[in-house]
Amino acid sequence: MQSTKKQFFALKASAGSGKTFNLSLRFIYLLFQGANPHQILTLTFTKKASKEMYHRIHDYLKFLYDFTQDKHTKEGMNIYAALIKEGLSDEFLRDKIESIYYEFMQSNPRITTIDAFFHAVLKKFCWYVGISSHFEVGNVSKDEINERFLSTLSLQDVREIVAFCFHHKIKITKFLSMLYDFYMFSNETIQNLSPAPEISLLEVDDIEKLILEKMQIIYQFILTQPQASQRAKNLFNKKDIKSICESPKMLLDWNDHSYLKKIDLSQFDDVREEILKLLHLYFIQREYKIFTWIKRFIYIFKQAKEQEIRAKNLLGFDDVMLKNYELLHQNIERDFFYFRLDEKITHILLDESQDTSLMQYQILKPIIEEIKSGEGRIGDRSVFMVGDEKQSIYMFRGSFAGVFEEAIKDFHQENLDYNFRSSPRVIAFNNDVFQSCFPYYLPQQYPHKPSHIKSNGYVRVLSQCMDNEDLGLHKQICAELEILLQNGANEDDIAILTFKNDDVLSLKEYISMQIPHLNIVTETNSSLFQRKEVKILICALEFILLYSKIQNGEYEADSYKQLLSTKKLYEKKIIKLLGKPYMCSNRLIDEIKTLMLPSDTPPSEAIFLLIEELDIAQAASMKFLELSCDYMRIEEFLDALPQMVCAAPIQNNKGVKIMTIHKSKGLEFEYVILCDKLSGFQQGREVFIYEYEDIQIKQMYYKIAGRESFDKEYQKALQAHKMREKQEEYNMLYVAFTRAKYGLSIVQKYKGSAFEILNLTPCCDEIAYISPKQSVKNISSIHTPQVLMHNMPSFGRQIAFIRQEKDERKGIFDTQQWHNIIFGHALHSVFELYLGYKMTQKDIQSILYNRYGFALSLSSIIQAMQYAINCIQSKKFIEMRKGKHIVCEVSYIAKEHLYRIDTLLYDEKEWIVLDYKSSATNIDMQEEQIREYMRFLFSLNKQEKQQEKNVRGFIVYPLKNVDEQFYEVSL
Structure with missing residues (x-):
């Protein structure tokens, strides 16, 4: 190199x-x-x-x-x-x-x-950004952040936000999500985004009114033209900006518009230009207003989120x-x-x-x-x-x-030129498909000589079954899977890739019904609460509460019908999730006895009985049962669910894998079956469009439908955004196609396929029989395990437990008391770091600030250091440690108690115990603590039968005068 x-x-x-x-x-x-x-x-x-x-x-x-x-x-x-x-x-x-x-x-x-x-x-620099060193990574509830944010606003602010959102047809939740988007920008980035418009003192409503007035001028003229069709008349009879954006061609290109060819509108060219300028100004002004409002509240929102983070001590990865x-x-x-x-x-x-x-x-x-x-x-x-x-x-x-x-x-x-993963057939197919999709695509090569190739592999591009439009993809995927299994493929080597988490679960259910004996492993990013068995349990718990209320008459007279209706809804949900006909809901109580449990039954008990009765003892339902053990009441547990974040449990790795393309990235599989999207494409939900200069965000635009027709800068940014989205579609397919080692099967829809952009040609290579030698494992080679009996020797049993030294500290009720305790901890840390770790004072100051900066000011930390360093450098301390080894925080166990000596000085003749105290309160207890340490050292010396050493003990008071700092304790 x-x-x-x-x-x-x-x-x-x-x-x-x-x-x-x-x-x-x-x-x-x-x-x-x-x-x-x-x-x-x-x-x-x-x-x-x-x-x-x-x-x-x-x-x-x-x-x-x-x-x-x-x-x-x-x-x-x-x-x-x-x-x-x-x-x-x-x-x-x-x-x-x-x-x-x-x-x-x-x-x-x-x-x-x-x-x-x-x-x-x-963790090392937390105090420099206002975070405790004990923070944990987790998710703070958005609802709680929103609640804290809204509670900090004045009533007038809340009214103004509601009025603003109503006026701009923005949901309150959307406005809050905008604040979340802005939260992830630095302050300087926020200030640089969307500068104030150069022109116009007009309000958005005034601009819209002017536009509609000018549109009416043209409309009134067209009404006077006998040759004008009704469609031509309707083109300019608009009630709002949205309707103008839905048919922009009438303004942008009216000379060639089919409805307007018989009408001479040349006298209105100036009016048209004014409308176009006003439309451009309308979007700029509307965006400016929205950004101004976001900027007005973003810093309050940031403070609210920071407060919630500190209160919960939780930070997300972002x-x-x-x-x-x-x-x-x-x-x-x-x-x-x-x-x-x-x-x-x-x-x-x-x-x-x-x-x-x-x-x-x-x-x-x-x-x-x-x-x-x-x-x-x-x-x-x-x-x-x-x-x-x-x-x-x-x-x-x-x-x-x-x-x-x-x-x-x-x-x-x-x-890197060679592909060491895939078979020659898969490599050649991917080269052919993707060469035109990427500007600088370099065809990959197979690393071995032709004489060393045992098998070329296969590629199959198939279409969904025609006999059932809804389940056509499911049937074709299942058929392809059966062909692989019949030809000797090991189920552990097969992966089915999908575009969405919902598709994973849908395919698993279908394949499980068609091939019941098959082991299936699903890997999704789905929440635990999205799993079917967990949904059943949640609906059942809701039903138990409602049923109990109705039976016990715990309701207002006017809410009875509403309760019955809601109970019926949960009955239908449970029946649907169980895969039974709707008419079975009338017999639900008779079939599932657990639903009649009293509402005060602990949720863990109810869930356990439901799992047994419904036979849904799977990993997800067991995880749900585990979560419920922290709660005593069903109602309390259900109330807590919306704030919980819990991923679905990962199963063992034995069997056919079904996962999303995103989940498969970085993995490889002998045989890949790639499934088209089972549901339609989801339109982009982003609120903002970003314009980049190199890798810096140059400008941010508020996304408004139809704006691109009248705002060229926005149009340019939107086109660049769509190009990035289009490129990512190619990237997704490239990742999916390149997971295959030996064989790749692609199953596509007839219409609306995710593979349309590739223009794939149907092909159906033969899948050769895979002999047991080629398979990592073969079902027939798995023997019945041999049971080995082994008697474990007895190692005794634990009859006692270690206990810490008694901490006689009472409850802390005032800030000064709390400050003194933390100051004492800081004092101890200086002795430990200086004597035990030989650290410089600069390093010690930095560490103390990280450890105790949440409670102590920098001046208090420096003061603690001065007290400790002055004590260490005192004549008495120097004499005591002369020629001795120094160890700090010495732990030992005696009589089932865990003890810790602050500092131990020792040589061949003597042990000296030092215990640091910030005050002389409870002097008797402090002396007894030192005597415990000294007695232990005496007994240790006798046990090891060494030359008898002298043992001395001192309580050290760094805050006292030099001549009062060392108080010797005798046995």
Whole structure:
């Protein structure tokens, strides 16, 4: 690896081209160049990828070590050959591998996700952005944030917001979602977006009124024209702007409009131009008004969300990212940031770079620039980025494919040519399909010689069954699955990919009914509460409450009919979810006895009985049962459900996999069946359109239907947005097609297919019989497990439990008391960090501020340090520790109690116990505590039968005068 050429290196890695191998190779190469493993920051996008990367590097080092010890393996040979190719000599590899392998095993390499890295950074610098160091990652309820925000507003503000939303035909919920969108922007970005319009003091309503008046002038003229058709007359008889936007051609191109060809409107050309200018102004002014209102309330909203975050001590991943951005761009000096990190970052390896969002890149960019601006060879500093714009499919999460190209524009760049994943037939098919979809597509090659190819694989492009329009796709998918199984394919090697989570569950239900014995594993991003069995249980609990109310007469007279109607609704829901005919709802109570339980039954008991009676003991229902155990009443549990965030449990990995394309990214399967969209396409729901300049947001536009016809700047931004969406459609299909190793089956609809943009030609390659040798496992080869009886030896049983030292601290009722306690903790920490860890005062101050900044001011922290340092540097303390070893926070267990000595000084002749106190209250108790420590040391000395040592104990009061700081305790 030419160090000057590849010090800042970008690898464009198409699907299956050995991306992980090259990342691992780069890491190992850096180790051989002298890099410290802990100074190499390796960032991935998933925990699974991070774990795989660590294990790959570990295994490759082990293979290489074995290879140099003449234990030749294929893997060791591959790594060895790759490193030799990069310019390392055989002698150098053999000389260094043992020490490098040992150092890697002893180190804690930073191979982590971007989210985890941001989390770790924020933990170190939390107080600089107003967050407690004990924060957890989770989701704060949007309802609670909205409630806090609205409660901070005055009644007049609320009325004005309602009036504004009503006037602009915006739902309150939509206005709140706009605030959420703006929340993720930095303050300077918000200020730069949508500057004030250059013209017009007119209000939006006045502009609309002017437009409609001028439209009426033209309309009145057309009415006087005998040759005008009724359609021509209706063109200009508009009641609002929306109706004008629905048929804009009458204004934009009226000379060629079919309805207006017989009418001479040339005398109204000036009026038309005025209308077009006013329409443009209308959209600009309306957008400006909306942005002005958002800006008016965004800072109040930010404060409300910050308060909710602090109250719950919870931050979402987006919140953590935003705080990191604030930290690096606003709140902290760059030099101090690098100083406070555990070790300096000298190398960065970034995986899946195409999935990086704009804000993630803005956070990482200063660190990358810091490395690039330094001095030294590749072993001292480097950046390595791997990505593939064709696999950028997370636009909905904020990823921006252009980040990768922007980041690597001055890097050395290379492409990986070979596809090590797929069969020749699949590779050729994908090359043929996608060559026209991507501007710079490089056809992939099969890495082996033709003589080494055992089988070409297969590709099948099929259409849905015609006999049933609703289930045509389901039937064809099921038929294709059966063909694979009949030809010997192992069910563990088959994956069915879909576009949406709902499609996963729909296919699973259908296939389970058609092939009952088949093991099916579903992997979705769906919530636990979207699972059918959980929906049944929720409806049943609601029914139990209603039934009990009706039976016990717990209702107002005028609400009886409403209760009966609601109960009937839940009956129908339960019957539908159970897959039974509607007429069965009349017999529901007779069939499901658990529904007659009293309403005060604990929810866990009710759910357990329902699971047993309905025979729905599946992973999701068991997880739901587990959640209910924290509640005593059904009503309380149901009220808590809307605030809960819980993913559906992951099943075991044995069986046919059904998952979304997004979920399949980064995975590979022997046989892939790709299913078309089962439901229609969803129109874009975004509220704002962004215009970019390179990778910076240049402008933001409020999305209004029809605006593009009258606002060229908006039209340009909208077209660019649609192009990005179109490109992501291609990317999605590329990711789906390239998951297949041996065979790919594509099942498409006749109309409205997601594959229409590819113009696929139907084909139906034969699926050859797959012999048991080719399959990883074969059903016939699985034998009945042998039962082995083994008697476990007795290790005794636990009869006692460890207890902490008694904490006699009473309840804390005032802030001064709380401040004093935290001040005491800070004082203890100074002794521990200075004596035990030999830290500098600058480092100690930084750590104390991170630990106790929530309660202590900087001046209080400095004061605590001064008290402790002065005590340590006193003549008495220096004499006591002269020639002695120092250990801090010494823990031991005696008589089932856990004790902890603040500081222990010792040499061959003496032990000295030090216990730090901020005040002399409860002196008797303090003395007894020291005596406990001293007695333990005496007994320890006797047990070990060593030379008898003298034991002394001191209570240390750092806040007192120098001559009163050390109080000796005698036994």
